[in-house]
Amino acid sequence: MTALSALIRRDIRIALRVGGGALIGVLFFLTVVVLMPFAIGPDLALLSRLGPAILWLGALLASLLTLDRLFMADHEDGSLDLITMSRTPLELACAAKALAHWLAAGLPLIVATPVLGLLLNLDMVATAAVALTLLAGTPALTFTGMIGAALAVTLHRGGLLMAVLVLPLSIPVLIFGVAASQAVIVGPMTFGAPFSILCALSLVSLVVGPFAAAASLRHGLD
Amino acid sequence: MRLAGHGLRCVRGGREVFAGLDFAAVSGEALAVMGRNGSGKTSLLRLIAGLLVPAGGTIALDGGDGELTLPEQCHYLGHRDALKPALSVAENLAFWADFLGGERFEAIESLAKVGLDHATHLPAAFLSAGQRRRLSLARLLTVRRPVWLLDEPTTALDVAGQDMFAGLMRTHLAAGGMIIAATHAPLGVDSRELRIGGAA
Numbered sequence: 001m002t003a004l005s006a007l008i009r010r011d012i013r014i015a016l017r018v019g020g021g022a023l024i025g026v027l028f029f030l031t032v033v034v035l036m037p038f039a040i041g042p043d044l045a046l047l048s049r050l051g052p053a054i055l056w057l058g059a060l061l062a063s064l065l066t067l068d069r070l071f072m073a074d075h076e077d078g079s080l081d082l083i084t085m086s087r088t089p090l091e092l093a094c095a096a097k098a099l100a101h102w103l104a105a106g107l108p109l110i111v112a113t114p115v116l117g118l119l120l121n122l123d124m125v126a127t128a129a130v131a132l133t134l135l136a137g138t139p140a141l142t143f144t145g146m147i148g149a150a151l152a153v154t155l156h157r158g159g160l161l162m163a164v165l166v167l168p169l170s171i172p173v174l175i176f177g178v179a180a181s182q183a184v185i186v187g188p189m190t191f192g193a194p195f196s197i198l199c200a201l202s203l204v205s206l207v208v209g210p211f212a213a214a215a216s217l218r219h220g221l222d
Numbered sequence: 223m224r225l226a227g228h229g230l231r232c233v234r235g236g237r238e239v240f241a242g243l244d245f246a247a248v249s250g251e252a253l254a255v256m257g258r259n260g261s262g263k264t265s266l267l268r269l270i271a272g273l274l275v276p277a278g279g280t281i282a283l284d285g286g287d288g289e290l291t292l293p294e295q296c297h298y299l300g301h302r303d304a305l306k307p308a309l310s311v312a313e314n315l316a317f318w319a320d321f322l323g324g325e326r327f328e329a330i331e332s333l334a335k336v337g338l339d340h341a342t343h344l345p346a347a348f349l350s351a352g353q354r355r356r357l358s359l360a361r362l363l364t365v366r367r368p369v370w371l372l373d374e375p376t377t378a379l380d381v382a383g384q385d386m387f388a389g390l391m392r393t394h395l396a397a398g399g400m401i402i403a404a405t406h407a408p409l410g411v412d413s414r415e416l417r418i419g420g421a422a
Contacts (some may be wrong), residue, residue, distance in 0.1 A: 006320035010317045013309065079304040084293075222272060
């Protein structure tokens with residue numbers, strides 16, 4: 001446990017320092033959402049109808065922005081070699097790294113959501129619903145994205161490949177995340193059904209992600 | 223404790239680097255792996271560290287900790303220093319000590335031994351290449367591992383640094399440790415030579 005908490009603390013510390021990814025993600029999220037009303041125009045009804053989708057897309061892209069560096073940075077400076085050799089199972093180390101990434105890059109997006117909801121003419125209840133679905137759904141984005149990040153190391157390709165690999169995997173999360181938020185705002189569906197599926201997607205990815213990422217990293221040893 | 227490899231074969235990128243390689247080392251012994259560039263010195267170290275999968279042959283450690291695998295009993299010091307520029311000297315070392323676990327020594331004493339105790343709060347981004355190397359050596363001193371796998375350990379070290387490092391290696395060997403080092407220059411400690419890939 002000491003080893004895992006040390007890894008989580010290190011990754012969060014790096015993300016929060018100058019040049020780390022945590023703030024970049026939030027700023028990107030902010031920029032995307034602020035730009036939307038300018039593109040769509042001043043139709044308040046339309047904005048509030050599109051609001052949850054815009055927030056979800058912004059959060060999805062923002063969480064992908066820094067995810068490709070999840071293993072690449074450790075690979076480049078040799079840390080990944082030592083992590084692979086260590087007594088901590090690689091699966092647990094992967095899970096710890098993903099958790100740290102979510103805490104440093106995912107959680108700030110959720111905190112920023114209420115402020116951005118104002119720009120999209122969302123009322124209190126709608127904003128709370130979006131924030132709640134983001135809280136339940138972003139772990140799925142991080143933990144499936146981690147598989148792509150591990151593949152990027154194995155294949156020695158970063159950035160764009162990772163987005164191409166991961167975006168299709170995040171479609172279900174996007175569908176049910178937005179569906180649950182819309183259910184609160186316009187109805188007539190219930191909030192519970194899509195939200196439960198969203199939670200299930202997160203739980204599945206929490207289990208599958210670390211194993212898939214570790215398998216990919218082991219396969220790519222060189 | 224005895225580390226031995228038999229009939230090792232290494233293939234990288236479809237090219238056979240070496241085949242039929244045998245080696246052995248015992249506690250208190252340093253093995254200097256020599257050979258021209260591309261002869262597979264680094265590949266051999268990475269095979270022992272479990273970072274490459276051998277295409278043939280076996281590596282076995284007799285008399286080590288039965289609960290642990292061979293890589294878990296090794297320190298690997300590669301070309302890359304495994305340091306995070308955003309973290310300070312002390313934070314970098316403390317992280318590896320916590321993460322690697324096992325028997326450990328005072329980090330500040332290790333830093334004093336490698337001559338970095340005056341710079342504990344300096345971010346690693348501001349270290350020179352030689353200082354980065356010294357900081358990675360401090361990792362070897364802080365966490366006890368019987369087998370040291372060193373890949374050209376003296377590069378970037380100044381003359382005083384090389385003497386300091388030779389002293390550290392002697393202490394490690396005297397305590398029953400084992401060193402396998404890929405090198406072009408003399409190691410600075412009594413060592414047996416293992417030549418791979420023909421004449422250098």
